[in-house]
Amino acid sequence: MQRAALRLRVKNQVAEVNLVEAVNLALAYELEHDQDVILLGEDIGVNGGVFRATAGLQARFGSDRVVDTPLAEAAIAGVAIGMAAAGLKPVAEIQFTGFMYPTLDQIINHASRMRHRTRGRLSCPMVLRAPSGAGIHAPEHHSESPETLFAHVPGLRMVIPSSPARAYGLLLAAIRDPDPVIFFEPTRLYRLFKQQVDDNGEALPLDACFVLREGRDLTLVSWGAMLQETLAAADALATTGVSAEVIDVATLKPLDLTVILESVAKTGRCVIVHEAPRTVGCGAEIAAGLAEHGLTSLLAPVQRVTGYDVVVPLPRLESQYMPSVERIMDAARKALEYA
Amino acid sequence: MTTVATFEISYTQFVDAQGEPTQRLPPFATDSAALIALYRAMVAARAFDAKAIALQRTGKIGTFASALGQEAVGVGAASAMRPDDVLVPSYRDHPAQFVRGVTMVESLLYWGGDERGSGFTGPRHDFANCVPIATQVCHAVGAAYAFKLRHEPRAAVCLLGDGGTSRGDFYEGLNMAGVWNVPMVLIVNNNQWAISVPRTLQSAAKTLAQKAIAAGIEGQQIDGNDVIAVRHATEEALAKARAGGGPTLIEALTYRLGDHTTADDATRYRDAETVRQQWQFEPIVRLRNYLARSGAWDKDKEEALQRECAEQVSRAVDDYLAVPLPGSDAMFDYLYATLPVALEEQRNAARRFAPQGEEPSG
Numbered sequence: 001m002q003r004a005a006l007r008l009r010v011k012n013q014v015a016e017v018n019l020v021e022a023v024n025l026a027l028a029y030e031l032e033h034d035q036d037v038i039l040l041g042e043d044i045g046v047n048g049g050v051f052r053a054t055a056g057l058q059a060r061f062g063s064d065r066v067v068d069t070p071l072a073e074a075a076i077a078g079v080a081i082g083m084a085a086a087g088l089k090p091v092a093e094i095q096f097t098g099f100m101y102p103t104l105d106q107i108i109n110h111a112s113r114m115r116h117r118t119r120g121r122l123s124c125p126m127v128l129r130a131p132s133g134a135g136i137h138a139p140e141h142h143s144e145s146p147e148t149l150f151a152h153v154p155g156l157r158m159v160i161p162s163s164p165a166r167a168y169g170l171l172l173a174a175i176r177d178p179d180p181v182i183f184f185e186p187t188r189l190y191r192l193f194k195q196q197v198d199d200n201g202e203a204l205p206l207d208a209c210f211v212l213r214e215g216r217d218l219t220l221v222s223w224g225a226m227l228q229e230t231l232a233a234a235d236a237l238a239t240t241g242v243s244a245e246v247i248d249v250a251t252l253k254p255l256d257l258t259v260i261l262e263s264v265a266k267t268g269r270c271v272i273v274h275e276a277p278r279t280v281g282c283g284a285e286i287a288a289g290l291a292e293h294g295l296t297s298l299l300a301p302v303q304r305v306t307g308y309d310v311v312v313p314l315p316r317l318e319s320q321y322m323p324s325v326e327r328i329m330d331a332a333r334k335a336l337e338y339a
Numbered sequence: 340m341t342t343v344a345t346f347e348i349s350y351t352q353f354v355d356a357q358g359e360p361t362q363r364l365p366p367f368a369t370d371s372a373a374l375i376a377l378y379r380a381m382v383a384a385r386a387f388d389a390k391a392i393a394l395q396r397t398g399k400i401g402t403f404a405s406a407l408g409q410e411a412v413g414v415g416a417a418s419a420m421r422p423d424d425v426l427v428p429s430y431r432d433h434p435a436q437f438v439r440g441v442t443m444v445e446s447l448l449y450w451g452g453d454e455r456g457s458g459f460t461g462p463r464h465d466f467a468n469c470v471p472i473a474t475q476v477c478h479a480v481g482a483a484y485a486f487k488l489r490h491e492p493r494a495a496v497c498l499l500g501d502g503g504t505s506r507g508d509f510y511e512g513l514n515m516a517g518v519w520n521v522p523m524v525l526i527v528n529n530n531q532w533a534i535s536v537p538r539t540l541q542s543a544a545k546t547l548a549q550k551a552i553a554a555g556i557e558g559q560q561i562d563g564n565d566v567i568a569v570r571h572a573t574e575e576a577l578a579k580a581r582a583g584g585g586p587t588l589i590e591a592l593t594y595r596l597g598d599h600t601t602a603d604d605a606t607r608y609r610d611a612e613t614v615r616q617q618w619q620f621e622p623i624v625r626l627r628n629y630l631a632r633s634g635a636w637d638k639d640k641e642e643a644l645q646r647e648c649a650e651q652v653s654r655a656v657d658d659y660l661a662v663p664l665p666g667s668d669a670m671f672d673y674l675y676a677t678l679p680v681a682l683e684e685q686r687n688a689a690r691r692f693a694p695q696g697e698e699p700s701g
Contacts, residue, residue, distance in 0.1 A: 038488065064488055070518055075477045075511035082481020082495075085466065086425065088488070090481075102507070109471045110478070116673045118467050119458030123676070155674050178676040207679050254679035 014198045020190040022164035022197050023053045023129075026171040027091065029201050031061045034089060037175060040067040041076060041093030041129075050095055051131055051190055077103035077128060081110050084126040084180075091175055094130040097184065098141030103128065104149065111180040112155030127174045132160070132184035133225050133275055135322060137315040144312055145224075145276035150182040151253040151285070157181040157206060158253040160224040164195040169204030170250060176203060186225035207251050209259035215245035218332055219263040221286060222273040223249040226323060230273050233328035242336060252282045257289045261297075264290060268299035269335040273323050278306040300338030303331035346552045348545075351572060352562035356620045358628025365571040371635035377418055377566045378626050378636075379644060381410040384434035385623060386648040387443055388597075390656060391450060395601040399660065400451040408564075408596030410434045411622035412528045413498065415569025419577055420496055426465040427479040427497040429472075431528070435498060439465055443655035444662070453665060454673075473503035476512035476525065483521035483586070494522040494580040496573065502533025504547045510554075513588065517554035522580035524573055525551075525588045528563060530595035535608040551588035563591025564622040596621060667693040 017025065030037045039054060045068035048055030058066035069076050073094055080090040094100045107128065114124040134143035151158040159174055159181055161167035167185065174181035204210075212227065213234055222230040227248055234244040245263050249255070264270050270290060272283040287302045305323045313321050353368065355361050367373050388407050394400045406413065413435030417426065426432075426439050433446045440461025449456025449468060457467035466482075469475035479497035486493040503509055504527055516523050527547050531538045544550060551558025561568045569591055576587035594617040598605045605614075630636035667689040671678055678686065 067519075070511070070514055072507075072511035072514065074508055075480070075515050078474060078477020078508060078512060079481035079484065079515060082427075082478035082483075083485050084481070085478065086464070086482035086485035088481075088485045105471060105508075106474060106477065110469075110474060115676070117454055117457050118673075119454055120673045121458050121463055122466070207681070254675075254681035256679070256681050258680070 014196050016194045017164050017197050018191045018194050019161070019164045019167045019185065020051050020053050022168040023171055023185060024055060024057070025197065025199050026168045026175070027054060028057060028060065029199060030172060030175045031057065031065060033201065036087060036089045037091065038065050038067065038083065038088050039091050039093070040069050040080060042069055042071055042095050044068060044093050049093060051187070053093070053129070053185070073099050074102040074106055077106035077111070080126045080128070081106055081114065081124055084124045085114060085122045089125050089175060091127045091129060094128060096142045096144070097130045097132040097146055098144045100130055100146065107150070107156070107180070107182070108153050112153050115179065116155060123178055124180045125178050127171070127181045127183050129183045129185060131187040131190070133186045133188055134312050134318045135188035135225065137318070138187070140314065143318065145274070145307065147184055147252055148276055148281050151255075151282050153253075155179065156253055157251060159206060159251050160184045160186065161250065162186070162189070162224055162227040162248050165197050166204060166210070166248070166250065168197050168199075169202060170206065172201065173203035173206045177206060181206070184224065188225040189228070192228070207254055207256050209256065210248040210250055211245065211259060211263070212248050213244070213246040215243040215267065217242050217267055217269065218244045218335060219247065219260065219267045219270045220244050220273065220328070220332070221247045221249060221260055221270060223252065224275065226273050226275050229323060229325050229328055232325045233332060236325060236329060237332055242332070244332070249282070249286070255282075255285060255289070257286070257293065260286060260290070261294050264294050265297040268297055269338075270298070271303040271305060271328065271331045271335055273305045273328055275307050275322060277309045278304060279309050281306055300335045303335050305331045346549065348548045348558060348560055350560045350562075351568050352565050353567040353571065354565050354625055354629050356564070356625055358625045358632060360629070364567060367570065367574070368567045371630065371633065374567070374626065374630060375635065377414055377570065378623070378630060379648075380414040380418070380434065380438050381566065381623050381626070382644055383648045383651060384410045384414065384437060386645075386652045387433065387437070387446070387655075390652045391447065392601060394447070394656065395450075400447060402600050402602045403450045404431045404600045405597040406431050406434050408617070408621045409528055409530055409593045411566035411569050412526065412563050412591045412593060414438055415566040416496055416498065416526050416573045419570045419573035421493070422462070423464070423493050424577070425479075425482050425493065425495045426462065427475045427482065427495055428466065428468060429475065429499050429503070430468045430470050431500065432468070432498045436465070441465070443652060444658045447655060447659035448662060451659065453662070454669065455662075455665065473499050473506040473509040475499065476503070476509050477515075479523050479525070480512045480516045480519070480521055483516070483523040484519055487519070487521055492581050494524060494577050496524045496526065496577070498526050498528060500533065501527060501529040501531065501538055501541055501547060502536065503527070504550055505541055510550075513551065513554040513556070516586040517556045520583070520585035523586040524576040524580060525586065526573065527588065527590045528593055529590050530593045532595045532599065532609070534599040534603060535605075546590060548588055548590035556586045556588060558588040558590065560590045560592065563593035564620050564625065566622055566626055594620065
């Protein structure tokens with residue numbers, strides 16, 4: 001008994017980890033505490049995943065629970081749906097968001113509506129993880145941010161963490177959620193910085209925005225890797241005497257606007273920052289929500305700083321595609337200077 | 340040159356189109372009560388089919404996919420299953436679903452445009468109808484994997500059509516089933532038509548069963564109009580699956596005697612004479628002939644059964660028509676386990692604009 005308690009305390013140690021290590025910790029925690037959890041994907045076994053998110057997990061939990069799949073994305077999603085409907089909690093990995101498109105049929109036609117169309121007789125408690133976004137000088141089809149495709153689908157959750165601690169807490173929540181969750185992990189953040197993460201199995205809430213920094217003059221809204229530039233812009237604005245509030249949306253679907261509306265009620269000005277292309281991006285939904293529910297709070301038009309409506313460029317141009325601190329500052333000035 | 344691999348595809352039939360045994364029947368078929376049960380299930384499914392088409396024509400249900408002429412596939416397969424096995428059907432498999440315990444009322448609700456039709460009270464763990472072609476193959480692999488992981492003596496039985504074997508989900512799922520050696524039986528109802536596209540334009544493969552060979556699993560062809568062959572092949576494949584022997588693909592040769600669905604007009608693409616000739620191979624008459632020849636069936640029993648099935652269908656139709664319309668909340672109630680806050684406003688709007696006098700729930 002005493003030994004078990006001791007081991008538990010050792011496992012609960014607070015560690016300095018980067019985002020990919022935080023993902024690994026969350027997966028390991030759930031594999032250990034819930035026999036129904038199972039991982040599947042390409043190269044996730046001995047190799048530990050191309051980004052090492054599942055490093056060491058097959059050795060620890062066995063090849064029947066950490067499963068290397070054949071190279072077939074549609075089936076990875078489809079098989080996970082079958083597992084979930086039969087009582088498991090599969091966490092499937094797609095190697096890059098650019099290779100997720102074959103899964104859309106399974107995710108949209110089945111995962112998202114399994115509970116609905118069977119009147120709750122069957123459900124689909126699965127997570128589909130994928131590294132997303134640009135900024136790591138990757139080849140073609142390795143830099144996409146297609147969150148809006150999934151955020152449009154009723155019945156899904158679309159979640160993107162922006163730090164190791166939120167990756168840990170939100171992934172635990174995603175695995176425990178009784179419905180399907182699409183979980184994007186920003187590749188640019190995988191090894192960008194470390195953070196103290198308490199491996200205590202505590203989940204963070206889904207369907208909730210996080211206020212990362214409080215402010216009075218301006219609301220900056222973003223998610224995923226773009227919060228790096230957004231927070232840097234808030235720092236830069238602070239040196240000019242502007243107090244910017246920074247919000248991490250985290251769950252893009254379903255989108256709870258409460259926190260954003262409360263913030264804009266205070267600041268009157270809002271800049272939305274996202275890496276994905278602008279048209280019908282998730283920023284448009286937030287801007288529409290502000291127009292519908294927060295118009296009288298607004299002192300200036302809502303500004304959007306986004307990826308351009310172009311194919312995400314190959315590495316030589318990607319820095320010009322990505323919203324930069326300068327572009328965010330420019331939009332912030334427009335919002336602040338509007339009469 | 341050396342041959343590194345050779346393969347054979349077997350074909351099995353027990354009773355021919357005239358109702359004559361072509362080989363010694365499997366043990367279960369020596370019990371005439373068991374055969375009569377199969378016969379009854381096929382007759383009931385056909386009675387349901389005819390009524391459902393009539394209901395569509397009079398606007399009482401929506402588009403309906405008839406199983407006319409293919410009743411032996413679903414009835415034979417489902418009768419070989421245990422209750423805790425899982426059926427993973429396409430959208431033409433009500434003959435199998437009825438054997439499993441789905442009610443005719445539930446099937447009518449589904450085709451009548453009501454989600455409650457897939458919330459069936461019978462086999463709670465069976466999958467619902469699957470419309471996107473062959474996507475269900477992957478679900479069957481996943482369910483079968485779960486059974487294997489938990490060491491449960493259960494198996495998944497997946498049904499699909501000949502057109503479905505052209506899709507990626509079929510190949511990808513079959514391939515994974517082979518690699519993981521999961522307890523799954525995949526039954527291809529090769530009814531020769533994918534809407535208007537005939538089998539010859541679907542694949543250059545001589546048989547669809549041989550597609551299993553590429554996945555490293557056993558593939559076999561059977562006479563899908565012979566319910567004894569379907570049940571026997573499914574039973575053997577299930578026994579193999581439960582014993583850890585892995586998946587099997589069974590190609591059941593049938594013919595789609597009706598239109599693809601009530602929204603289709605097959606006279607546009609196939610001639611009536613071919614269809615007329617195919618009627619001589621259909622599954623119900625041959626089993627009736629066999630039963631009559633063996634003394635287990637006669638005209639009185641036939642008349643009684645037809646009357647009984649007509650009454651069963653008629654009662655189901657009455658019950659279906661008496662089901663009140665769902666309220667607007669039904670659009671929201673099962674979308675998520677708990678309705679997200681973000682959706683409350685939309686649910687309330689739907690309530691506000693619902694027709695007067697209707698309850699939102701129910």
